[in-house]
Amino acid sequence: MRQESPFETIKTKDASLPERTAEQISRLIVEQRLTSGDRLPSEFELAEMLQVGRGTVREGVKLLVARNVLEIRRGRGTYIASDPGVVEDPLGFAYYPDKFRLAMDLLEVRAQVEPWVARTAAERAGEADLRRLRETCAAVEQDILAERDHSVSDVRFHVAIAECTQNLVVPKLIPIITYAIRLFVTLTESRLKMETLVDHRELLEAICTQDGERAAAVMERHLDYNRALLEKLRAALAP
Amino acid sequence: MRQESPFETIKTKDASLPERTAEQISRLIVEQRLTSGDRLPSEFELAEMLQVGRGTVREGVKLLVARNVLEIRRGRGTYIASDPGVVEDPLGFAYYPDKFRLAMDLLEVRAQVEPWVARTAAERAGEADLRRLRETCAAVEQDILAERDHSVSDVRFHVAIAECTQNLVVPKLIPIITYAIRLFVTLTESRLKMETLVDHRELLEAICTQDGERAAAVMERHLDYNRALLEKLRAALAP
Secondary structure (H helix, E strand, O other): OOOOOHHHOOOOOOOOHHHHHHHHHHHHHHHOOOOOOOEOOOHHHHHHHHOOOHHHHHHHHHHHHHOOOEEEEOOOEEEEOOOOOEOOOOEOHHHOOOHHHHHHHHHHHHHHHHHHHHHHHHHHOOHHHHHHHHHHHHHHHHHHHOOOOOHHHHHHHHHHHHHOOOOOOHHHHHHHHOHHHHHHHHHHHHHHHHHHHHHHHHHHHHHHOOOHHHHHHHHHHHHHHHHHHHHHHHHHHOO | OOOOOHHHOOOOOOOOHHHHHHHHHHHHHHHOOOOOOOEOOOHHHHHHHHOOOHHHHHHHHHHHHHOOOEEEEOOOEEEEOOOOOEOOOOEOHHHOOOHHHHHHHHHHHHHHHHHHHHHHHHHHOOHHHHHHHHHHHHHHHHHHHOOOOOHHHHHHHHHHHHHOOOOOOHHHHHHHHOHHHHHHHHHHHHHHHHHHHHHHHHHHHHHHOOOHHHHHHHHHHHHHHHHHHHHHHHHHHOO
């Protein structure tokens, strides 16, 4: 199988020397199969291997830190990051001007993906998956009952459902398409909280009892309710 | 509506001064609604506004260039990038060791999303969308007939279908979930080319005639064929 070129991990148009060095380090990581937590060779070794100055290596490393490929542990060296190459907000949603439209379009995508995810989770979840699912469900409930912001734990619950599918890609997509939850939780305040508690509980139960049909149906209802509420809000806030 | 915090665009754990500066510049971009092609205030102005040294501003700008939020045009200044914040390979697929499994899992996701995308494209496409669709379809054909690598034009065709849906998010997701096309085109060599030509043509026709059912069915067949071929390859290459 063709070795995946790390030239594809960074835009290379008019690449500067540090950018090209970052690409070479990225290639090295792939070729040597370094994974999360592995230590990168030292600045000195990399400078030797890549035939560039140590300052250039340092610049290249900084670029890969900005891309969450590497992390610097102070006084201990440079390591491969957890989930290398996965960045926060990878589609730049923070820069979209119309957040309502973004939230509605995200809900449209979620409606296509998440009922299937819930159904597949019910069919494929293992014991460890179900344990994590119960824990993340409880964490959301605790946040809501303590009146804390539950946007982070809410996304974690949906990621935990995605992990039950055993598909490598789905848990990575969920934080992207649930981006709106962060906006939404503050927008809708407490109105959504009881429904969230009830829907999450029922989802958990459906998946734990391997009831795929019910899991998909509850997820659909959960997203429909979210959409209806968002539409009401948009109408209420319209000029 | 709550202003989206740019603190969410970059991981902030143990953030260094340049990282915090990058976040502040990112916040400025969102608050001032700067968009693609707009010019960033000068290093001097930013240093004044953020009360940091110009060297720190420069470091922060470099981080945002690495994240494709900004681009430096030599001798002309720093501008907001096109598609700000959208990076190549945002889920770090280049670092996955098992590319076959990745390709299969991506096909599973595509099978959930792309038939719906094709159907919705047929229902919502406007004249300009259809023009772009015909152009990108022709570009793939030209690449294939000239025996050039058609992986880039192939992704563009699928993105053009996604743009017909009028959903902001879908065209951004397509390059992620079609990541495997780049691996796949080299893997499968010419075996897939004729089928690709036929399927793409039929997709184009179905969308242009607003036949959503047919568009979805052709997309399903297209992905099924891809999956069957990938499975055969995996079996053939197994040790």
